[in-house]
Amino acid sequence: MPVVTSKKGKIGIAVFVIAVAGSIWFSGLHEALTPERIKEEREVLHAFVEQNYVLSVLSFILLTVSTAFFVPGAIALVLAAGFFFGAIPGALFSVTGLTLGAVSAFLAARYVLGDWIQEKYRVPLAAFNQEMQNHGHYYLLTLRIVPVVPFFLVNILAGLTKISLKNFTASTSIGLLPASVVYSFAGRKLGSINSPRDVLSPGVVAALLLLAVLALFPVLLKNLRRIRNKDRPKRLD
Known part of the structure; x- marks a missing residue:
């Protein structure tokens, strides 16, 4: 992974990120990204997608990156x-854009x-860095499956740790897939959806929680074994 070491390079990245975030925010784009607004314009948007499929996919991925x-x-x-794209293609396009943005x-x-x-x-973070190197991808995978922490915040906090770019990318793309498939399938009936809560039935929530527990299971099992070994009395020879 290339590393930006020069002061100018780091300042350039900071300015770019601030410029992108500021432009999107002040443009009011975030106010348009609601099920209600999309439903209002769905006929126009659907016609545009049919006539400009490739451009629509690229535009969608770029918008998702934001x-x-x-x-x-x-x-x-x-x-x-x-x-607009169908359940499976829509989920794949979504995961692609979200992962690139992350x-x-x-x-x-x-x-x-x-x-x-x-x-x-460096010294206070030594133990934390070791834990992230060993199990960071499990924690990240869990947070992607069940987004209890805001998406953008996870991206930033992960960047401050020692987790590798490879593990971050893999955990993000795999973890985003289950919920993306659920929402993409639900999106086929966009006209009857008023908020994301309409999609998250008790069964769907339970399934995502189960996946999250399974993702974190190796860490839980290792900690349980460590506790048991610690409490086990030592043998006297």
Whole structure:
């Protein structure tokens, strides 16, 4: 993974990220990324997709990338993807865009602040870094399956750790897939959906929670074994 070491390079990345986030925010784009707004324009958008499929896919992925820069609306976009592109293609396009956006935010956070934080707090972070190197991909996978922490915040916080870009990318793309498939399939009936809560039935929530537990199971099992071995009395020879 290339590393930006020069001061100008890091400042350039920071300016780029701030410019992208600011442009999207002040453009009001985040206000348009709601199921209601998309439903209002769905006939026009559907006609455009049919006439310009490749351009529509590329535009959708680029728009999805923007959700990594403090812009809400990822769920609405995945719903729209299912409606305009079909369930499976919509889910794949969504995961592609979300992963690219996550990686962009991750690298920006690492290059701008990550190196400085790791150097300044090298000793206090030693145990944490070791844990992240050993199990960080399990934690990240769990947070992607059940997004209890905002999407953009996970990207930034992960960039401040020692988790590798490879593990971050793989965990993000795999973890985003289950919920993306659920929302994309639901998006086929976009007209009857008023909010993301309409999609998350008790069964769907239970299935996602089960996947999250399974993703974290290796860490839980290892910690349980460590506790048992610690409490086990030592043999006297």
